[in-house]
Amino acid sequence: MYKNQKIAVIIAAAGFGKRMGSGIPKQFLEIEGKPVLVKTALAFSRNQYVDGFFVVTAKEFAEKTQELLKGIEKFQGVAEGGAERQDSVYNGLKLLPEDIGCVLVHDAARPFVTQEIINAVIEKTVEEGAAVAAVPVKDTIKMVNESGRLSCTLPRNQLKSIQTPQGFQREWIVKAYSQAFSEKFYGTDDAVLVERAGFPICLVDGDYTNIKITTKEDMPMEYRVGTGYDVHRFDKERRLILGGVDIPFELGLAGHSDADVLVHAVMDALLGAAALGDIGKHFPDTDERYRGISSMKLLEQVLQLLEASGYCIGNIDATIIAQEPKLMPFIEDMKINIAETLKISHNKVNIKATTTERLGFTGRKEGIASEAVCILNKI
Ligand SMILES: Nc1ccn([C@@H]2O[C@H](COP(=O)(O)OP(=O)(O)OP(=O)(O)O)[C@@H](O)[C@H]2O)c(=O)n1
Ligand SMILES: C[C@](O)(CO)[C@H](O)COP(=O)(O)O
Numbered sequence: 001m002y003k004n005q006k007i008a009v010i011i012a013a014a015g016f017g018k019r020m021g022s023g024i025p026k027q028f029l030e031i032e033g034k035p036v037l038v039k040t041a042l043a044f045s046r047n048q049y050v051d052g053f054f055v056v057t058a059k060e061f062a063e064k065t066q067e068l069l070k071g072i073e074k075f076q077g078v079a080e081g082g083a084e085r086q087d088s089v090y091n092g093l094k095l096l097p098e099d100i101g102c103v104l105v106h107d108a109a110r111p112f113v114t115q116e117i118i119n120a121v122i123e124k125t126v127e128e129g130a131a132v133a134a135v136p137v138k139d140t141i142k143m144v145n146e147s148g149r150l151s152c153t154l155p156r157n158q159l160k161s162i163q164t165p166q167g168f169q170r171e172w173i174v175k176a177y178s179q180a181f182s183e184k185f186y187g188t189d190d191a192v193l194v195e196r197a198g199f200p201i202c203l204v205d206g207d208y209t210n211i212k213i214t215t216k217e218d219m220p221m222e223y224r225v226g227t228g229y230d231v232h233r234f235d236k237e238r239r240l241i242l243g244g245v246d247i248p249f250e251l252g253l254a255g256h257s258d259a260d261v262l263v264h265a266v267m268d269a270l271l272g273a274a275a276l277g278d279i280g281k282h283f284p285d286t287d288e289r290y291r292g293i294s295s296m297k298l299l300e301q302v303l304q305l306l307e308a309s310g311y312c313i314g315n316i317d318a319t320i321i322a323q324e325p326k327l328m329p330f331i332e333d334m335k336i337n338i339a340e341t342l343k344i345s346h347n348k349v350n351i352k353a354t355t356t357e358r359l360g361f362t363g364r365k366e367g368i369a370s371e372a373v374c375i376l377n378k379i
Contacts, residue, residue, distance in 0.1 A: 002049040005101030005126050009044045009053035009165070010092035013037050013065065013108030014081020016058070019215050025061065026213050027108040028068075031220055036213060038068055039111035044104075045074045047115060049122045052076040054095050055108070056088040086186055086193070090177050096170065102126055103173050104165040105190045109213045118165060120204035125167030130199055132167070132191045133206030134160040163206040166190045172199045222378040223314065226273025228265040233367040242320060242327065242368075243334020243351060244296045244341070249325040253368060256285035260295035262320050262351070265370040266338060267295070267302045269318075273376040274311050299341045306376065313344050314375035320353045321362045321369040327353040 001007065017026035027037040034042075037055070044053045052074050057065040058081045069075045079095045081088040089105055096103065102125045106113065117133050124131035137159040145151040166189060168176075173190065176197035180187070187193055191201050211218055238252030241260045253259035267279050276282075282305070283290045283298050290298070306313070316338070320327060331351050339349045356363040 001051055002102075002122050002126050006051045006099050007049050007102050007104065007122055007126075008076075008096055008100040009050055009104045009106060010079075010089055010096075011037075011040060011044070011053055011055045011106050011108050012081075012085055012088050012092070013040075014056045014058045014061075014088040015085065015109070017109075020213070021216070025058070028061070028064070029213075029219065031111060032222075035068055036111045037065065037108045038072070040106065040108050040113065041069055041072055041075065043111070043113050043115070043118065044106070045072050047118050047122075049119065050074060050104075051100075054079055054092050056081050056092040084186060085188075086177075086180070086190075089190060090181065093174060093177060100170055102167055103170050104167045105173075106165040107212050110164055110210055111213070112207075112209045112211060113165065114207060114210065117163075117204070117206055117210060121165045121167040124202045124204050125169065128200070128202045130166075130168045130172060130191070130194055130201040131204050132189075132201060133163040133165060133210065134203045135163065135206045135208055135210075137161050160203060161206075162189055162191065163210050163212070164189070168194055168199075172197070224273040224275075224311070224376045224378065226269040226271070226374050226376065228268030228270075228272060228318075228372040228374075229369070230261045230264040230268065230371075231361075231367055231369045232259045232261045232264075234365065240325075241295070242330065244294070244337035245330045245333045247325060247327070247330055251365075257283070257290050257293045257298065258295055261368050261370045262318060262334065262372075263295035263299055263338065265372040266316055266318055266374070267299055269316065269372040269374040270302050270306060270313070270376070273374055274306055274309055276305055276309065296337060296341050299338070303342050309378075311376040311378050313342055313348060314377050315348045315350070316342075316372060316374040317350045318352070318370060318372035320351065321356060321371070322353060323355045323358060323363050323365050 013027045020026040044050050056079045079091040121131050141154045143151045176193040180193040232253035234251040235254035240247045240249045240252045241258045243262045335349045339346045
């Protein structure tokens with residue numbers, strides 16, 4: 001309620017997200033662990049002036065939508081979507097109770113809407129009859145003719161990029177929608193229908209962060225950190241393999257595989273960041289298939305697991321802790337081996353070596369330890 005006017009919101013969530021091209025419509029994709037639609041709904045649920053919100057959803061997602069929004073304060077119910085956004089919003093308008101004074105229409109695909117924008121749209125709508133959120137256009141906008149060539153340049157200082165929410169006095173939007181349907185006019189937002197019906201519309205400040213998630217690039221990147229640590233004992237009967245490099249030294253490392261302690265730490269960091277467990281889970285030392293295997297082969301399999309879960313590697317930083325031998329001459333080759341096996345550029349991998357000043361088990365030359373940290377990106 002604002003100045004004695006009851007405020008309802010229609011959230012348009014009946015699209016299929018063809019431009020996003022994900023398996024499910026974009027409003028059901030998750031951002032920071034919450035479906036986009038839920039984030040959007042919560043913004044209106046929390047708003048001080050909003051009395052209730054309705055969600056328009058495709059028939060096949062009605063049950064899922066009810067399930068996701070169950071228990072969210074001010075959720076009033078779902079309407080069935082139509083072929084175009086305009087059809088969907090029209091179906092939402094038909095659900096509004098009689099006592100609603102102002103209606104806000106919002107894209108489910110704009111989950112970053114702020115309370116400031118919602119408040120500004122409501123206040124201006126109640127005072128002036130209609131208001132939409134907008135931001136200045138940043139790029140130069142040009143018209144293109146049928147042959148694909150530029151025909152004219154629009155004056156940027158007169159252009160605005162229009163967002164939602166868009167707020168209207170109830171009678172204005174109902175009249176505008178009825179008129180548009182009787183004239184078979186279709187527009188890309190609600191305001192254009194209200195403009196055509198002859199009503200004045202105010203602008204309020206939107207925000208560049210209030211984007212409409214439309215294509216893959218619009219989904220925020222999720223960053224995940226992982227750490228790995230491993231130790232192997234020296235064994236004079238074995239070779240010393242670190243980062244896939246066979247290092248000439250009188251002692252090798254004991255283990256079920258080739259005991260590449262560096263690569264094991266890297267693999268654990270990668271698996272950890274992706275919440276996929278650890279190398280013991282994927283390559284147990286009770287499995288004969290892994291006896292003597294090159295750890296680079298296991299690293300290849302870790303990459304496949306990451307790819308299957310939709311992760312890309314941001315960077316890896318690893319440290320080998322060894323009193324002996326001197327590792328500096330081999331570090332560059334280790335780095336190249338790891339980067340190329342993981343199909344990432346060389347500068348995404350860093351490897352360091354240190355002694356422990358003769359302290360502890362590495363200092364007593366009983367074995368070598370390694371630790372690694374990585375960042376993964378999920379799109
Ligand atoms: N028939 C439709 C089409 C769209 N929308 C909703 O309108 C908003 C803006 O539309 P858009 O970004 O075009 O979404 P989609 O139609 O899903 O995307 P696309 O055009 O890529 O298929 C979205 O929240 C979408 O769910 C709707 O309610 N009914
Ligand atoms: C309503 C809108 O979000 C305003 O910018 C936009 O016009 C919706 O367009 P779409 O083609 O339905 O994504």
